Amino acid sequence: MPELPEVEAYRLYVEEALFESPIQKVELLREKVMKSDWKNFQTATQGQGFISTKRIGKYLFMELDSHQWVLFHFGMTGKPEFYQNEEVKPKHSRLIIHFESGLKLAFVCMRLFGRVELVESIEQYQTDHQLGVDALEVSEADFIDYVSASKAAVKTVLLHQKAFAGVGNWIADEVLFQAGIHPEEKAYQLSKKQLQSIFKELQEVLRIAVEKQADYHAFPDHFMVKERWGDGNCPICGEELQRIVVGGRGTYLCEQEQSK
DNA sequence: CGGCCTGTTTCCAA
DNA sequence: CTTGGAAACAGGCC
Numbered sequence: 001m002p003e004l005p006e007v008e009a010y011r012l013y014v015e016e017a018l019f020e021s022p023i024q025k026v027e028l029l030r031e032k033v034m035k036s037d038w039k040n041f042q043t044a045t046q047g048q049g050f051i052s053t054k055r056i057g058k059y060l061f062m063e064l065d066s067h068q069w070v071l072f073h074f075g076m077t078g079k080p081e082f083y084q085n086e087e088v089k090p091k092h093s094r095l096i097i098h099f100e101s102g103l104k105l106a107f108v109c110m111r112l113f114g115r116v117e118l119v120e121s122i123e124q125y126q127t128d129h130q131l132g133v134d135a136l137e138v139s140e141a142d143f144i145d146y147v148s149a150s151k152a153a154v155k156t157v158l159l160h161q162k163a164f165a166g167v168g169n170w171i172a173d174e175v176l177f178q179a180g181i182h183p184e185e186k187a188y189q190l191s192k193k194q195l196q197s198i199f200k201e202l203q204e205v206l207r208i209a210v211e212k213q214a215d216y217h218a219f220p221d222h223f224m225v226k227e228r229w230g231d232g233n234c235p236i237c238g239e240e241l242q243r244i245v246v247g248g249r250g251t252y253l254c255e256q257e258q259s260k
Numbered sequence: 261c262g263g264c265c266t267g268t269t270t271c272c273a274a
Numbered sequence: 275c276t277t278g279g280a281a282a283c284a285g286g287c288c
Contacts, residue, residue, distance in 0.1 A: 003266060032284095058267075076267050077285085092285090111284045113267060152278060161268080168266055248280060250265070 002058055002074035004135055004166030005209035010072075011055045012213070014062060014080050014105065021100040022049045022065075030094040033109060035117035044068055044118050045097070054122065056134050057165020061122055068120055070097075075113025081106045135166040136206055143202075144195045147187050154190060154198070155183035156247035167202070170225050171209070173252050175201045177224040182260040183246050183253055224252065 002010065023045050028034055034041060048064040055061070060080075061069040072080060081090045082105055089096075093106040095116050107116055119125045132138070146163040147154065157163075158172040167175075176183050178201040181194055190198075205223075212218040219226055222235050233240055234254035241252050 006266080074267085075284095076265070078267095110286070111265090111267095113283070115268095150277085156278080159267090170266060247278085249267095 002076075002078060003168030003171050003214075004055075004057060004206060005171075005212075005214040007055055007058050007060055007074065007166075008210050009213040010074070010080050011053050011060055013082075014060070014072075015053055016082060017050045017062065017097075017099075017105055018052070020049065020103060022047050024098045024100045027096040027098065028094075029096070030112060032112045033094040033107065033114055033116050035115045041116075041118050045070065056122070056126065056131060057161055058168065059131065059165070061119065068118055069122060071115075071117050071119045071125070072107060073115045073117075075109060075111065075115070077111045078107065078109040078114035081108050130162040132161060132163045132165045135164040135202065136210075138164040140196070140199050143199045144192070147198070148190065148195055150187040152187060153184045153246050154181065154187045155249075155251060157187045158198075158202075159247070159249075166206070169249050169251075171202075171205055174205050174223060174225050177253060177258060178205060178222075180257050182258045183251050184244075185260060224254070 026042055026045050028038060044066065045064065048066060050062050051065060052063040053061065058074065060072040062072070063069050082103060083089060084103060090106050090108045092108050092110040094109045094112070094114070095107040097105040107114065125131065143164060147157050150157045155172050155176060158167050158175065173183065175198060179194065179197040181190070181198065208220065216226060224235060224241070227233060227235060227241060234257060237254065237256045239254055239256045242255050244251050244253070
């Protein structure tokens with residue numbers, strides 16, 4: 001389920017590894033998820049401890065003693081999971097980090113869209129992969145400059161990781177719902193006021209979702225996403241939510257509150 | 261069986 | 275060359 005708030009919750013979760021013993025070995029169950037050279041990854045992690053974590057958008061970096069980083073990118077269905085005994089090894093574990101203490105950290109990923117790799121420098125990684133600043137860090141001016149320059153549907157632009165990283169499908173829908181803007185509006189046709197509103201709601205939705213550690217049951221009642229996952233109605237007017245496709249992604253909206 | 265799904269990359273067309 | 279849209283990738287669920 002990993003968009004920015006989910007990955008932030010994962011980051012806090014894996015910080016448990018910072019107090020762990022060194023890595024005894026790494027175990028790869030599906031080669032597909034290993035983006036680096038496997039031999040090299042093994043050598044670089046052997047005997048290392050984790051000393052810090054960093055998250056940019058949906059990307060989670062874990063720093064080794066050597067100051068190299070292990071990157072977890074979760075795709076659509078990934079998550080980290082600690083466990084002790086092999087009998088309870090999580091289903092769909094794709095890579096396992098074994099600590100000398102016996103604790104294990106599994107990179108779980110049902111659909112194989114997630115990736116693990118070794119990164120020398122985060123700054124270099126950001127440049128090479130066009131990973132923008134975290135969506136919680138972007139300035140209003142930069143946000144508005146970027147969005148207003150695009151002719152694509154505004155929802156599509158909100159998903160651009162290279163400008164402000166971390167916004168995924170449900171957050172984009174929620175932000176546009178809160179701002180009362182139709183997801184198919186062309187970004188460059190939005191007024192300054194609308195752009196400011198989108199920025200404000202983006203920060204607000206992210207702030208709340210992070211605070212609730214991405215547990216959507218704990219989200220406020222005015223969030224549309226709860227209804228979306230429950231197949232329900234608009235929290236404002238009670239009308240049935242509509243489902244359309246924008247940029248190839250399922251998109252939920254209220255036609256009353258988000259007129260074009 | 262067909263359709264759907266929280267993400268990214270790649271390919272193709274304009 | 276740039277932009278944007280669609281397809282591809284996998285597996286499970288309804």
